[in-house]
Amino acid sequence: MLVVSWNTRDLLRECLRSTLASLGTLPAEIIVVDNASADGSADMVRQEFCADPRVRLIANPRNEGFAHGNNQAYAEARGGILAVVNPDIVLTGPALGGMLDYLRAHRGAGIVSCNLVGKDGVSQSLHRRFPTLPIVFCHYTRAGRRVDRWLLGGLVGRRYHLRSLKRTGVAVVDQAAAACLLIARSTVERIGGLFDEGFPIFFNDVDLSRRVWKAGLEVHVLYDLSVVHHGGASIRQMPPGRKSLEQMAGLQHYYDLHEPGWKGRLVRFLVSASRRRAARAAEAGGVRTPAPR
Numbered sequence: 001m002l003v004v005s006w007n008t009r010d011l012l013r014e015c016l017r018s019t020l021a022s023l024g025t026l027p028a029e030i031i032v033v034d035n036a037s038a039d040g041s042a043d044m045v046r047q048e049f050c051a052d053p054r055v056r057l058i059a060n061p062r063n064e065g066f067a068h069g070n071n072q073a074y075a076e077a078r079g080g081i082l083a084v085v086n087p088d089i090v091l092t093g094p095a096l097g098g099m100l101d102y103l104r105a106h107r108g109a110g111i112v113s114c115n116l117v118g119k120d121g122v123s124q125s126l127h128r129r130f131p132t133l134p135i136v137f138c139h140y141t142r143a144g145r146r147v148d149r150w151l152l153g154g155l156v157g158r159r160y161h162l163r164s165l166k167r168t169g170v171a172v173v174d175q176a177a178a179a180c181l182l183i184a185r186s187t188v189e190r191i192g193g194l195f196d197e198g199f200p201i202f203f204n205d206v207d208l209s210r211r212v213w214k215a216g217l218e219v220h221v222l223y224d225l226s227v228v229h230h231g232g233a234s235i236r237q238m239p240p241g242r243k244s245l246e247q248m249a250g251l252q253h254y255y256d257l258h259e260p261g262w263k264g265r266l267v268r269f270l271v272s273a274s275r276r277r278a279a280r281a282a283e284a285g286g287v288r289t290p291a292p293r
Helices: 009-023 041-048 066-076 095-105 133-140 142-151 155-160 185-190 204-214 242-258 261-270 272-284
Strands: 002-005 030-035 055-060 081-085 109-117 170-173 180-184 218-229
Touching: 002 009, 002 066, 009 030, 009 041, 009 095, 030 041, 030 066, 041 055, 055 066, 081 095, 081 185, 095 109, 095 180, 095 218, 109 204, 133 142, 133 155, 133 242, 133 261, 142 155, 180 185, 180 204, 204 218, 204 242, 242 261, 242 272, 261 272
Parallel strands: 002 030, 002 081, 030 055, 109 218
Antiparallel strands: 081 180, 109 180, 170 218
């Protein structure tokens, strides 16, 4: 299991406790990458968990980002099946074992995930469709959000977030959230690696799912298995404007990699006003604007 943490000590503790309880006596390795947390996360892991031989810690001297941290853990991992788990996940009941059994039994499934629910037990909408041009317009631009809300009744947003999906049984979806997913090592090798570090924070899971589909495999979500996802523990620590800038940079890089050039240029135009507003907010907060990708 690969866990990348940044300033999430208490959630990370809960995640690791629930993981070890879920594993029981199963052979496994849990590789925690701490991205230079200032809250004592690394010391907590050393003191409370590293006595268990299944737990290993990599303590980075600086924040290397989600994608690089997971790639570090992947390079150290030896297992044939990898679980990518955020530190704000609490594994409950049979979720981990159920996903593992399903992945082993279904060769056409490149990624297997489960139902992500909040503390209130409500299913979250983090497994989504791929971001088509109508979705980009209606989700990432101010004018598009108004069009979707007032003229389309939120139709595009509901489709993007799979709001109408019946959340029982197995669903085949475009993209699974990287908050909690399983993928075989053989699949990672087949698609050219785990995470593309051109997506340090956002859209790394979208790119991963897209590469899985391009390889002739599918993305399956087991909605009868649930884990608790506190959600956004690290992202909430980002300064004003930075989150939006990183989202749009990730979106642009995704289009540059996976779509025709004209679509990438259109996306760059569509989000230009939103990017300028986010850049002003970031600069007002003293944050250096990332260079466009």
